[in-house]
Amino acid sequence: MSDSLPKSKSTLPSRTILSLLLEIAAYAAPRGNKQMRYRIIGAFTCLVLAKSSNIITPLLYGGAVDYVNGDAGFSALVLWYILGAYALSRLGQQIFSEGKEYLFSRVAQRAVRGAAMTAFRHLHLLSMRFHLDRQTGGLTRAIERGAKGMEFIMTSAAFEVVPLLVEVVLVSILLWAMFGWPYAVITFATVAIYALFTVKVTEWRMKFRRQMNKADEQAATKAVDSLINYETVKYFNAEEHEAKRFDVSMRQYEDAAVLSRTSLAAVNIGQGAVIALGLVLIMGIAGHDIQAGKLSVGDFVAVNTYLLQLYLPLNFLGWVYREIRQSLIDLERMFGLLDEHPDVQDKQGAESLRLQEAQIEFKDVHFAYKDRAILKGVSFTVPAGKKVAIVGPSGAGKSTISRLLFRFYDPQKGSIEIDGQNVQDVQQASVRAAIGVVPQDSVMFNASIGYNINYGRAEASQAEIEEAAKLASIDSFIKQLAEGYDALVGERGLKLSGGEKQRVAIARAILKKPSIFLFDEATSALDSQTEKQIQSALNEVSESRTTLIIAHRLSTIVDCDEILVMREGQIAERGTHADLIAIKGLYAAMWARQASGFDIERGQTALYEAAIQQ
Numbered sequence: 001m002s003d004s005l006p007k008s009k010s011t012l013p014s015r016t017i018l019s020l021l022l023e024i025a026a027y028a029a030p031r032g033n034k035q036m037r038y039r040i041i042g043a044f045t046c047l048v049l050a051k052s053s054n055i056i057t058p059l060l061y062g063g064a065v066d067y068v069n070g071d072a073g074f075s076a077l078v079l080w081y082i083l084g085a086y087a088l089s090r091l092g093q094q095i096f097s098e099g100k101e102y103l104f105s106r107v108a109q110r111a112v113r114g115a116a117m118t119a120f121r122h123l124h125l126l127s128m129r130f131h132l133d134r135q136t137g138g139l140t141r142a143i144e145r146g147a148k149g150m151e152f153i154m155t156s157a158a159f160e161v162v163p164l165l166v167e168v169v170l171v172s173i174l175l176w177a178m179f180g181w182p183y184a185v186i187t188f189a190t191v192a193i194y195a196l197f198t199v200k201v202t203e204w205r206m207k208f209r210r211q212m213n214k215a216d217e218q219a220a221t222k223a224v225d226s227l228i229n230y231e232t233v234k235y236f237n238a239e240e241h242e243a244k245r246f247d248v249s250m251r252q253y254e255d256a257a258v259l260s261r262t263s264l265a266a267v268n269i270g271q272g273a274v275i276a277l278g279l280v281l282i283m284g285i286a287g288h289d290i291q292a293g294k295l296s297v298g299d300f301v302a303v304n305t306y307l308l309q310l311y312l313p314l315n316f317l318g319w320v321y322r323e324i325r326q327s328l329i330d331l332e333r334m335f336g337l338l339d340e341h342p343d344v345q346d347k348q349g350a351e352s353l354r355l356q357e358a359q360i361e362f363k364d365v366h367f368a369y370k371d372r373a374i375l376k377g378v379s380f381t382v383p384a385g386k387k388v389a390i391v392g393p394s395g396a397g398k399s400t401i402s403r404l405l406f407r408f409y410d411p412q413k414g415s416i417e418i419d420g421q422n423v424q425d426v427q428q429a430s431v432r433a434a435i436g437v438v439p440q441d442s443v444m445f446n447a448s449i450g451y452n453i454n455y456g457r458a459e460a461s462q463a464e465i466e467e468a469a470k471l472a473s474i475d476s477f478i479k480q481l482a483e484g485y486d487a488l489v490g491e492r493g494l495k496l497s498g499g500e501k502q503r504v505a506i507a508r509a510i511l512k513k514p515s516i517f518l519f520d521e522a523t524s525a526l527d528s529q530t531e532k533q534i535q536s537a538l539n540e541v542s543e544s545r546t547t548l549i550i551a552h553r554l555s556t557i558v559d560c561d562e563i564l565v566m567r568e569g570q571i572a573e574r575g576t577h578a579d580l581i582a583i584k585g586l587y588a589a590m591w592a593r594q595a596s597g598f599d600i601e602r603g604q605t606a607l608y609e610a611a612i613q614q
């Protein structure tokens with residue numbers, strides 16, 4: 001079973017079938033939800049009634065045959081009574097079945113929704129570390145498949161397979177009581193052999209199915225990857241190459257699918273043979289019993305009907321068996337996600353951050369991603385209402401500082417405090433509520449521009465949204481769009497230029513009205529003209545608010561209260577712009593380069609390299 005599971009490094013406990021079923025049950029009938037329990041009881045009652053009708057029907061049918069055939073006097077009225085009862089029992093079977101569906105579908109769908117919601121919420125609870133290691137597509141597929149699997153097990157397993165097994169036992173008992181043990185034994189044996197054969201052959205066939213799935217996933221991956229890289233494909237005239245790559249997987253799929261279908265013939269023919277044999281044996285015995293006067297023609301008809309009634313649904317058994325197995329695998333994966341623990345967690349009984357003046361303090365912070373040390377003892381303070389800037393080469397750990405403050409990760413050593421409270425001791429949500437971030441790479445939701453700005457504070461009015469947009473210098477751009485604030489930004493915001501995206505991100509951070517601002521190269525994608533414009537707006541909104549600026553262009557931070565120069569995980573220089581110029585160190589060298597107009601766009605790395613080589 002496990003070999004079709006994607007290989008996972010985590011050592012999560014695997015579940016038994018029983019524990020999976022218990023988990024499903026917990027979602028189906030949550031504690032305290034009386035309505036769902038009544039529905040389940042009602043559905044099972046309907047099921048029993050439907051099956052009972054199902055069992056009576058052949059008897060009435062046989063009774064009618066005997067009555068018409070009988071030697072006793074014939075009365076049309078009696079015949080109609082019998083036929084009426086026959087019709088009613090057939091109809092009853094249908095009505096109770098539908099009643100069961102009606103009562104149970106709400107239970108099944110509610111359970112699916114509950115489990116999917118739990119998994120979805122949980123995914124948002126998990127840490128950055130988890131999400132960076134996973135493929136988002138894979139996670140949503142896991143939820144989607146898990147939910148489907150759950151639905152299948154609840155509807156098919158609970159209401160088709162189990163009742164079918166019960167029916168086999170009941171009919172066997174009935175046949176035994178009415179016609180003698182050979183009937184019961186043959187019926188039961190036929191079903192048992194049928195089931196065993198189906199399971200074995202299905203096991204064997206599953207490898208074709210797996211090959212199909214694998215080829216299918218590969219084809220999908222290649223198709224998506226090549227479409228995402230649409231531009232690159234065009235740059236290199238690689239359409240034919242991409243098509244060939246895609247076709248390799250499609251050919252594998254074709255072969256596996258043909259094998260899968262061909263092998264189905266073996267299943268179908270084998271199943272047919274088992275049933276034919278069972279039927280012949282029973283009908284033979286019945287024929288002899290009629291000859292011997294032990295059975296009436298009506299009994300013969302009833303026995304035949306029972307068998308057909310039993311054997312017909314068996315046809316689905318192979319398919320149902322395979323689906324149930326697959327569903328269990330998918331479910332295990334979905335529930336497995338719930339076992340992942342977030343590594344950044346609120347402490348037991350953690351309270352909300354009590355904001356006073358919003359002073360930030362880093363005390364000897366050490367941090368490594370896995371085993372690569374990034375920060376090696378970083379200490380600084382952003383006093384309440386002041387502005388502190390961090391500069392340094394790309395890869396120095398500047399964004400890491402902002403992620404630690406926002407508590408995407410916890411430092412291995414040292415502490416980060418806001419107003420004297422360690423961010424690890426208070427609720428994450430309250431820390432995040434206090435901070436407005438403009439990240440280095442702003443990604444947009446695939447919705448309207450207005451929606452994306454509104455994301456900063458859901459309850460903001462349209463006027464406030466437009467005000468924020470004005471401050472971020474994006475208002476006039478939006479106004480000139482045909483659809484204005486309703487214009488769609490495309491997936492991940494791809495219809496906007498880098499600078500426009502940054503301005504939307506700034507607008508939504510402004511809208512949030514946080515006590516602390518965190519700008520991570522927030523204006524790096526803007527031209528100097530627009531940057532100046534926004535810079536003054538940013539100065540205005542962050543006036544007297546605690547602000548941490550990670551800067552790209554030094555000209556934007558000359559007014560800061562303190563500037564920290566990062567180098568190899570430590571703060572190499574610190575002071576005001578004037579101080580740093582005066583000591584003629586790294587900062588002064590970088591400044592000289594940028595101020596001389598030396599290709600600013602080449603980025604800080606080049607400048608920095610140049611600076612330290614001097």
Ligand SMILES: Nc1ncnc2c1ncn2[C@@H]1O[C@H](COP(=O)(O)OP(=O)(O)O)[C@@H](O)[C@H]1O
Nearest residue numbers: 132369372374393394395396397398399400401
């Ligand atoms: N999730 C991660 N896992 C491993 N390494 C990371 C991760 N995020 C960033 N890094 C590495 O940490 C270093 C510092 O990154 P970052 O703080 O983003 O630098 P910057 O100063 O350019 O903002 C980089 O070398 C980067 O490759």
Ligand SMILES: [Mg+2]
Nearest residue numbers: 398399400440
């Ligand atoms: Mg960065």
